Amino acid sequence: MDNQLMNTSTIETIDSREVAEMIEVTHGSLLKKVRNYEEILTKSKLTSLDFFIPSEYKDTKGEIRNCYLLTKKGCEMVANKLTGEKGVIFTAKYVNRFEEMEKQIKIPKTDREILLLSVKVQEETAQRVDKLEMKVNGLENTLTIDHGQQLKLQSICKSRIISLLGGKDTPAYKELSKQLFSFIWRDFKQYFNISSYRDCLITDFENAVNYLKTWTSDNNMKLKIDLVNSQTRLEI
Known part of the structure; x- marks a missing residue:
């Protein structure tokens, strides 16, 4: 028909x-x-x-x-x-x-037929669950962090920069903070192979948090920070 x-x-x-x-x-x-x-x-x-x-x-x-x-x-x-x-x-x-x-559409009648059908249904269900999990995992690997997580990364980054510069009211912060912010985000994007911190994957979020908390500048920048802060103290 x-x-x-x-x-x-x-x-x-x-x-x-x-x-x-x-x-x-x-x-x-x-x-x-x-x-x-x-x-x-x-x-x-x-x-x-x-x-x-x-x-x-x-x-x-x-x-x-x-x-x-x-x-x-x-x-x-x-x-x-x-x-x-x-x-x-x-x-x-x-x-x-x-x-x-x-x-x-053969309906099982004997105990053996019912058991075989039950096993077959369980196997087919397990296969469908496996496929669904693969799809979910694939989706997770493409989802990026939400706005709240972006704000958290910004906050951690700012706290880390303030700590490295000796505080928010230090001369080094006033003079070098922009440069240091540029450095930390540059290294962050390079490490996670993304064009913006907003593109950080959800699956990488915890690693991203730890990265920012432990990030440090190179030795030249450390010396420069110490120099700026010490010069100001000498002038006083």
Whole structure:
């Protein structure tokens, strides 16, 4: 059947369009009969869904059309209304059709079959979980730090620079802080191979924190810091 079925049942059924072909009537004619059967069953307080399940499909124009999914009971009801050779042929066709479906969806019966099915389901579930974990890990490896984490890196960097310059009120801080900020971020970006500290990966965040806390300037800068601070003290 070329037209796409919109709803499917969890139990074995045959599309009313296929049934109409089997009994050689138009689909519209079969729908009228099924609706009549539904009405009779409902009036008798019987569950029509045990026989006929309302469904829909898209026709070749993309429009939604009504159909039914007939259970084995539903097909038996239709077959009982047919007489002679036509009824026999339809019965043979729908019985064969349900046997085909049963082979495709084999329900485990023995304890061994149930156990094997359980193991298979567990293996398939484990494989899906592994794939999901791989996707999550892959996503984590591409996510960058959020605004709060960026602010934390800025704060740690500032504290480290103040410490290296001997305090925020020192002459070295006033004279050399901009240069030292430039150096620390230059080394940071080079170490983590990024163009901005904002591009730091979430997975690298803890390493980034430790890097900034322990970063130190080269020996020349240390000497320069000591010199600037000591000259000021001498002038005083």
